[in-house]
Amino acid sequence: DIQMTQSPSSVSASVGDRVTITCRASQDISRWLAWYQQKPGKAPQLLIYAASSLQSGVPSRFSGSGSGTEFTLTISNLQPEDFATYYCQRANSFPPLAFGGGTKVEI
Amino acid sequence: EVQLVESGGDVVQPGGSLRLSCAASGFTFDDYAMHWVRQRPGKRPEWVSLIAWDGGLKYYADSVKGRFTISRDNNKNFLYLHMNSLKDEDTALYYCAKDKNSGNYYFDSWGQGTLVTVSS
Secondary structure (H helix, E strand, C coil), X not given: CCCEEEECCEEXXXXXXXXXXXXXXXXXXXXXXXXEEECCCCCCEEEEECCXXXXXXXXXXXXXXXXXXXXXXXXXXXXXXXXXXXXXXECCCCCCCCECCCEEEEC | CCEEEEECCXXXXXXXXXXXXXXXXXXXXXXXXXXXXXXXXXXXXXXXXXXXXXXXXXXXXXXXXXXXXXXXXXXXXXXXXXXXXXXXXXXXXEEEEEECCCCCCCEEEECCCEEEEECC
């Protein structure tokens, strides 16, 4: 199975900061990658799909890039509601559909 | 507005069985593949199973293959997960999730989850 590895596992940031999270695949997954945001006690929410496509209703301060084995999620101008855990997920080579280990964005 | 409401979670002994349900509304249910995804406390989500829009194709994670069965009722807009031979490691919050139907598998709507606890 293709493994997904995120870094860092946690990051401390302040409102207004730019935060970058990296996700690496153990094999080439083209652009078949999604990013999700999860707040405590809530289900994950789709932010980005196909590596860089913004899901409807998601603020434009969220952006994704990358292809092959390395991907990034960037949050520009971090807002208080953005403090959460972020997961990447590969969407190809199915089954299974694997998630990364998560990155907690905290103050 | 898409709504997914799971139910059926409970405390069950190892080796026991359970059926989870997911009531779907706000979209044309039989246009979309559907998934079950679970999450243990403090852990990453784990995909469990997928069913095609018509129920014709079903896939499972290796960890549940042969023990879990996914099904759907397109007349009632319900998704199900039949869980047999439950193990301690099946303890998790189980979410149903709608597939984005974009050619690959993304989860664009999730329910609130239903908790399954396997314990003696």
